[in-house]
Amino acid sequence: MQVKLFADLAEAAxxxxxxxxxxxxxxxxxxxxxxxxxxxxxxxxxxxxxxxLVDRVNVLRNGENxxxxxxxxxxxxxxDDELALFPPVSGG
Numbered sequence: 222m223q224v225k226l227f228a229d230l231a232e233a234a235x236x237x238x239x240x241x242x243x244x245x246x247x248x249x250x251x252x253x254x255x256x257x258x259x260x261x262x263x264x265x266x267x268x269x270x271x272x273x274l275v276d277r278v279n280v281l282r283n284g285e286n287x288x289x290x291x292x293x294x295x296x297x298x299x300x301d302d303e304l305a306l307f308p309p310v311s312g313g
Contacts, residue, residue: 222298224256225305230267230278234260243298249280249287250294252304267306279307 224239231237234256241255253274257264267278274280274294280287282304287296298304 222252222300223303224252225303226263227305227307228310229308230263230306233262233266235262236260243300245300247298248292248294249282249296249298249304250274252298253280253294253306256306266308277309279305279309281305281307 222241222243224241226234226237226239239256239259241252241259243252243255247255253267257268267274269275280294282296282298283302284305287293290296
């Protein structure tokens with residue numbers, strides 16, 4: 222599966238696109254964990270002290286926010302899915 226990283230998340234990882242090889246029954250949360258394991262510099266930007274995903278990071282699966290669905294981080298993923306992680310964006 223492919224993960225796209227935007228803004229300071231891409232800078233922290235040193236990559237804008239990351240390929241992850243996950244089990245067939247993986248979830249979005251497991252993909253985020255694998256991503257942080259592979260790119261530890263992301264941890265301080267996407268994880269709280271308790272290891273939970275910080276609420277200011279948006280996670281999209283195939284263009285849809287996983288938190289808009291009932292399953293959130295427990296949303297199952299397929300190998301051909303695409304995840305996108307966005308930090309908060311503001312401006313005026």
